[in-house]
Amino acid sequence: MPARPSRPAPGVAEFGFNVYGYLTGNLGLGVAARNTVRTLLDNDYPVRLTDFSPGPGMQGQDLTLAAQIDRGLSLPAYAVNLFHLNPDQMLFLLDPWSGRVTLRGRLNVGVPFWELPQLPASWVAPLAALDVILAPSQYVGRAIAAALPQARVLPYPQAVHLPPDIVPDRSRFGFSGPQTVFVMSFDLRSDVERKNPWAAVEAFLQAFPPHRSDVCLVIKANNVETLPGLGRHLHRLRQVAQDARVRVLDGPMSYRDVLTLYASSDVLVSLHRAEGLGLSLLEAMSLGKPVVATAYSGPMDFINQSNACLVGYDLVPVGASTQPLYGRSGSGAQKWAEPRVAEAAAWMARLADVPQLRRQLGEQAKADAARRAQDHDRGEVFAQLEHLVQDTQRLSLAHQRSQRRLAALARGYPWRLAGRILRVGWRRTVGRLFA
Numbered sequence: 001m002p003a004r005p006s007r008p009a010p011g012v013a014e015f016g017f018n019v020y021g022y023l024t025g026n027l028g029l030g031v032a033a034r035n036t037v038r039t040l041l042d043n044d045y046p047v048r049l050t051d052f053s054p055g056p057g058m059q060g061q062d063l064t065l066a067a068q069i070d071r072g073l074s075l076p077a078y079a080v081n082l083f084h085l086n087p088d089q090m091l092f093l094l095d096p097w098s099g100r101v102t103l104r105g106r107l108n109v110g111v112p113f114w115e116l117p118q119l120p121a122s123w124v125a126p127l128a129a130l131d132v133i134l135a136p137s138q139y140v141g142r143a144i145a146a147a148l149p150q151a152r153v154l155p156y157p158q159a160v161h162l163p164p165d166i167v168p169d170r171s172r173f174g175f176s177g178p179q180t181v182f183v184m185s186f187d188l189r190s191d192v193e194r195k196n197p198w199a200a201v202e203a204f205l206q207a208f209p210p211h212r213s214d215v216c217l218v219i220k221a222n223n224v225e226t227l228p229g230l231g232r233h234l235h236r237l238r239q240v241a242q243d244a245r246v247r248v249l250d251g252p253m254s255y256r257d258v259l260t261l262y263a264s265s266d267v268l269v270s271l272h273r274a275e276g277l278g279l280s281l282l283e284a285m286s287l288g289k290p291v292v293a294t295a296y297s298g299p300m301d302f303i304n305q306s307n308a309c310l311v312g313y314d315l316v317p318v319g320a321s322t323q324p325l326y327g328r329s330g331s332g333a334q335k336w337a338e339p340r341v342a343e344a345a346a347w348m349a350r351l352a353d354v355p356q357l358r359r360q361l362g363e364q365a366k367a368d369a370a371r372r373a374q375d376h377d378r379g380e381v382f383a384q385l386e387h388l389v390q391d392t393q394r395l396s397l398a399h400q401r402s403q404r405r406l407a408a409l410a411r412g413y414p415w416r417l418a419g420r421i422l423r424v425g426w427r428r429t430v431g432r433l434f435a
Contacts, residue, residue, distance in 0.1 A: 012079070013077060013078055013105065014076070015078065015389060016045055016046030016079060017080045017082045018048045018050065018078050018081045018101070019033065019040070019047055019048070020050045020081070020083050020085065020090070020093055021033030021051075021052060021084030022052055022053070022059070022084075022085060023049055023050075023051040023052070023069060024061060024066070025053070025059055025062070026254070027054055027187055027189070027223065028187065028277070029054065029085060029113060030054065032084065032111070032113070032158060032279070033111075034064055035158070035159065036082070036084055037068070039376060039379045039382075040379065040382065041068075043382065047068065047072070048072040048075040048076075049068050050069075050072060050093075052089070077102040079106060079389050080109060081108045082110075083108070083109065083130075086114070086123070087110060087112055087122075087123045087126035087127050087130075088123060088126070090126055091409060094406070094410040094413050095410075095413055103403065103406050103407070107132065107389050108129070108132075109131060109132045109134060110126075110130045110132075110133050112133065112136075112140065113140065114140055114143055115275060115276045115297065115336075116274055116318065116326065116334045117142070117143055117146075117334055118147065118331050118334055119146075119147040119148075120331040121330070122325070124147055124148065125405070126409060127148055127151065128151065129405035129408075130151075130402060131388070131399055132153075132388065133153045133154070134153075134156035135153050135154070135156055136156055136157070136277055136298075137157070137297075139276065139300070140276050141153055154384060155381070157375065158277050158282070159282065159369070159373040159376035159377075160279065160283050160369070160373065162259060162283065162287070163256060163259070166256065166287065168264045169260055169263075172264070173218070175265075178214055179215060180215045180216075181264070181265040182200075182204060182215070182265065183219075183220065183262060183268055183269070184197055184219050184268070184269045184270065184271075185258060185280050186220075186222065187222045187223050188221055188233055188234070188322070189322065190323075192237075192322060193273065193319055193322075194275075194320065196272055196273050196339070197219050197221075197237055198237075199271035199341055201237075201241050202341050203342075204246065204345070205243060206342065207345040207346070207348040207349040207352070208245070208348075208349065210243075212245075214352070215245060215352050217241075217245065217247070217269075218247050219246070219247070220253070220258065220261060221237070222253070233322070234248070234250055259283060262280075262283060262287050262289060263289075266351070266358060267291070267292060267348070267358065268280060268284035268289050268291045269291070269292045269344070269348070270294065271293070272296075272297070272299075272339075273296075273336040273337050274296065274297045274336040274337060275296075275297045275298040275299055276297070277298040277301075278297075278302075278303075281299050281302075282302060282372075285303075285307065285308075285365035285366060286369040286370070286373070287366070288365065289362050289365065290308065290357075290365060291303065291365065292309040292311060292351070293308055293309070293311060294311050294337050295311060295312060295313065296336075296339075297336075302368065302372060307364040307365040307368050308365065309347040309361070311344045312340045313337035313339045314337070315338070316335060316338045317333065317334075318335060
């Protein structure tokens with residue numbers, strides 16, 4: 001545990017972290033932010049928490065940190081601003097009138113999550129204005145380094161911390177005892193084409209002929225009602241999944257409920273085309289479940305041949321349905337992985353027929369996820385940031401440049417806010433037309 005100075009020098013902010021993120025949101029970025037806060041608290045770092053809304057219907061869904069968030073309102077700003085949300089959203093915190101963020105004299109740090117090999121053009125300026133960027137996976141780190149070769153990037157390997165009392169409850173979900181249950185979970189706001197549930201359905205149907213009644217596939221779609229127009233993707237999914245053994249769950253579930261679903265299942269399937277991290281895989285592995293996953297992008301930090309069923313792929317041009325930033329105008333012409341469905345089907349058939357393989361992979365996955373969590377809990381990257389704060393207090397040249405860039409971004413806040421209001425209104429109008 002790092003040593004703490006008894007008191008800061010006169011005129012210098014006390015060392016600690018002002019964490020800005022989706023701290024009560026029911027989405028992966030919210031889970032990641034809560035995991036970071038837990039590590040900071042476990043290592044006795046002072047924290048001041050500010051909850052940020054990810055969108056209608058998504059804030060206030062997880063109240064794990066509610067007491068600390070309320071307490072943060074009365075705390076002074078600490079020496080480090082930790083923006084645990086993506087840079088395009090970070091810009092909307094830089095409101096020069098509200099004073100929500102104190103930029104001057106602070107070490108400004110961001111944790112961006114991105115899914116494609118190239119960063120979107122709109123992210124470059126806000127990331128370049130930060131003193132430090134924490135890369136949550138090697139895949140994300142490579143994208144940052146390619147766009148910003150001069151940036152100070154520190155590896156920040158992610159882990160998950162699950163409630164200790166998550167247990168299987170198969171009867172709750174209607175699973176029979178002998179069934180082998182495959183599960184896939186995704187957020188409809190995270191781009192349905194990238195998450196690729198179609199491939200999971202296709203692989204399942206290839207793996208198991210109609211007479212096999214001892215298997216089922218459950219697809220959990222999250223945040224269906226939070227944005228107009230998303231329902232059309234769910235309708236398309238139901239059209240593809242016209243098999244009694246394939247179930248689509250679209251009702252709201254708490255984070256604990258989703259984890260209980262994983263615990264009640266036998267195998268998690270993720271035939272993603274790209275992932276910045278792959279949170280659902282880490283969660284299932286932490287629960288001792290084997291995963292069938294595309295061997296590409298962020299999850300390759302923690303999945304391998306000894307703890308997962310790796311599915312090969314071919315690189316194809318990106319085709320997105322709900323994320324404008326994935327288009328050519330947002331981030332240029334890019335490629336992502338098209339998983340080989342036949343390989344996934346072969347793995348699914350083998351896992352259904354060989355329970356011992358499921359147990360072996362699940363045990364290794366759980367052990368590897370636990371080791372990753374132990375490394376994360378040490379909070380070594382935060383000790384590095386503590387040393388870097390001394391540079392900001394000496395006003396290094398790099399820090400002075402970052403301060404000027406952030407000030408310029410803050411001055412542009414009114415125009416960004418007006419543009420955002422217009423875009424949201426347009427998307428809602430279009431969403432209602434196609435709902």
